[in-house]
Amino acid sequence: MYELERPVWAQVDLDQLAENMRAIQRAVPGKRIMSVVKGDAYGHGMIPVARTFKSCGIRDFAVALLGEAVELREKDPESTIMVLGYSDPRGARIAISEGITSTVFDYSVAEEFSKEACRLGKEAKIAIVLDSGMGRIGYVPSPKTLEEIQAIAKLPGLRLEEFFSHFATADARDPREAKRQLARYEAFRQELAEVGVHFKHYHMANSAAILNHTGSLMDTVRPGIIQYGYYPRAKEPSKSIKVSPVLTWKTKLIQVKEVAQGTPIGYSQTWRAPRTSLIGTIPLGYADGLTRALSNKGRVLIRGAAAPIRGLVCMDQCMVDLTQIPKARVGDEVTVLGTDGGAVYDADDMAKDLSTISYEVLCDISRRVPRKYIHGKKEGQ
Numbered sequence: 001m002y003e004l005e006r007p008v009w010a011q012v013d014l015d016q017l018a019e020n021m022r023a024i025q026r027a028v029p030g031k032r033i034m035s036v037v038k039g040d041a042y043g044h045g046m047i048p049v050a051r052t053f054k055s056c057g058i059r060d061f062a063v064a065l066l067g068e069a070v071e072l073r074e075k076d077p078e079s080t081i082m083v084l085g086y087s088d089p090r091g092a093r094i095a096i097s098e099g100i101t102s103t104v105f106d107y108s109v110a111e112e113f114s115k116e117a118c119r120l121g122k123e124a125k126i127a128i129v130l131d132s133g134m135g136r137i138g139y140v141p142s143p144k145t146l147e148e149i150q151a152i153a154k155l156p157g158l159r160l161e162e163f164f165s166h167f168a169t170a171d172a173r174d175p176r177e178a179k180r181q182l183a184r185y186e187a188f189r190q191e192l193a194e195v196g197v198h199f200k201h202y203h204m205a206n207s208a209a210i211l212n213h214t215g216s217l218m219d220t221v222r223p224g225i226i227q228y229g230y231y232p233r234a235k236e237p238s239k240s241i242k243v244s245p246v247l248t249w250k251t252k253l254i255q256v257k258e259v260a261q262g263t264p265i266g267y268s269q270t271w272r273a274p275r276t277s278l279i280g281t282i283p284l285g286y287a288d289g290l291t292r293a294l295s296n297k298g299r300v301l302i303r304g305a306a307a308p309i310r311g312l313v314c315m316d317q318c319m320v321d322l323t324q325i326p327k328a329r330v331g332d333e334v335t336v337l338g339t340d341g342g343a344v345y346d347a348d349d350m351a352k353d354l355s356t357i358s359y360e361v362l363c364d365i366s367r368r369v370p371r372k373y374i375h376g377k378k379e380g381q
Contacts, residue, residue, distance in 0.1 A: 117157030170208035248338035266311020304341030
């Protein structure tokens with residue numbers, strides 16, 4: 001349907017995605033890999049991505065929301081699915097019925113899951129998160145926390161599955177804070193063991209930790225951005241794990257016209273042609289994820305060259321400067337993210353223009369941009 005409306009698409013190379021996962025598997029032999037597919041697999045499409053990873057032998061997935069977990073469970077009745085974020089007790093019945101692991105960091109929430117599990121005659125799979133220095137969700141290590149987790153462990157109907165934490169600075173060049181976080185986690189894990197509280201799995205390592213802190217690799221690791229071909233430190237490939245981007249964002253020129261010197265372009269007329277210029281229009285804008293913050297600073301690739309964005313990015317369209325690409329024509333393919341000949345403008349490059357990170361760029365590509373999946377050189381949606 002979208003192809004009838006406008007030529008805009010994001011192409012996802014499932015073969016490269018699988019190769020990325022195999023590279024991770026080779027780097028962490030014997031470890032349980034919990035693939036992070038939250039945020040619609042960082043904008044790549046959760047279901048096709050999870051299916052591809054399953055073909056590589058992955059059987060454990062992490063999401064952020066119960067809704068994501070249920071969506072994945074509908075297509076995958078067997079794999080372990082864990083909600084990394086807040087688990088509202090109002091969703092306890094669904095989570096328990098679907099065998100989804102819920103994260104808990106409050107006794108009253110654990111108690112609600114326990115009551116619902118008893119009502120259903122099933123076990124509730126529980127993960128407990130420790131705030132070892134992220135300052136986000138989770139228990140802070142303390143005697144009170146130790147007592148509360150002991151109390152949770154005694155509640156009927158609960159199965160303690162995962163005890164995890166999250167690094168705040170695993171991608172930093174100075175490793176000291178990450179080492180302090182790991183030490184806090186390990187110390188509290190030992191305290192739990194001493195009072196007889198044990199979990200099935202333990203983990204802290206995200207993508208950056210897998211690359212930079214091999215001492216943090218417990219029985220489970222949680223790769224995120226590296227699965228999709230990007231490194232936590234932008235433009236700094238790892239010697240141990242070689243991955244490549246799998247998503248290319250494309251469109252086509254829908255109009256090309258010459259404008260006179262001084263001609264204003266776009267809303268608020270924020271850019272005027274400094275000379276006779278060739279201006280092209282592409283049929284996507286900030287509603288698609290090409291954020292307005294790229295106005296007059298971002299670029300796209302056409303015929304192997306960079307075409308700067310001119311004027312304010314509109315909701316559904318955007319103008320680019322083709323003056324240095326005089327052979328550009330209506331219907332020419334435009335690379336919004338990816339490579340064109342020897343030219344590159346990927347999520348790291350766009351992130352640099354936006355003073356953000358590749359994660360946000362990828363997640364911002366909206367669902368109204370259709371994903372086309374390439375596998376064995378065959379295309380599907």
